[in-house]
Amino acid sequence: MENVLKLLEGRWKLIILFHLFGGNVMRFSELERAIPAVSQKMLIQQLRQMESDGIVRRIVHHQVPPKVEYGLTDWGQALCPALDALLSWAARREEMAPTTSLPDT
Amino acid sequence: MENVLKLLEGRWKLIILFHLFGGNVMRFSELERAIPAVSQKMLIQQLRQMESDGIVRRIVHHQVPPKVEYGLTDWGQALCPALDALLSWAARREEMAPTTSLPDT
């Protein structure tokens, strides 16, 4: 498990995933434009890592100029519910009264 | 959202959380023994961060020798479903056939 969570580490991976959820397939340059803050190096690095981890699928069209698209694997898509759960956890922050109890025996 | 996810960053945070789920309350030394690979510095650092983020609750018993316990806040407990979803995602890895399609136009 701890090992699986490492697959999601990296500042940009979740951001990339959000763009790819729902079966979206995007070109490298589209992702660059969609995530302006990421550098080329980081974008390709995290895409490649997720590719070799079986989360992202790389689709090469042999033509010139080059065209490479990225999408999610089935397993990658399966991450969606988990991320949704995290989102609703994030949302719950508002509802909860601040809990900072110290018994201080 | 991205901001909320940062609260969970850190090599040991989720590992700590797993030990605290279900309402478990553990002493500092118990956590050290439960997670042998973590250094004292990292353990206290990540506990303190999660404490100030409202995920972990620090319970000080004023006695000698010192006794300090750690548990989850309500909001921290609320993370459980999300972590469960991640666990089942991790589990799904087995079931899924490796998807490495390349159209290769």
Add this chain to the structure above:
DNA sequence: CAGAATCCGTTATGATACTG
């Protein structure tokens, strides 16, 4: 277009020794 290669500063993590 879609990268690869290189240099470099920042952050995260660790080992070790000390303390109320």
Add this chain to the structure above:
DNA sequence: CAGTATCATAACGGATTCTG
């Protein structure tokens, strides 16, 4: 017991330049 302080290193992220 439950930390703190210090030093060292490794991992991460970014800017820039070059290429098939």
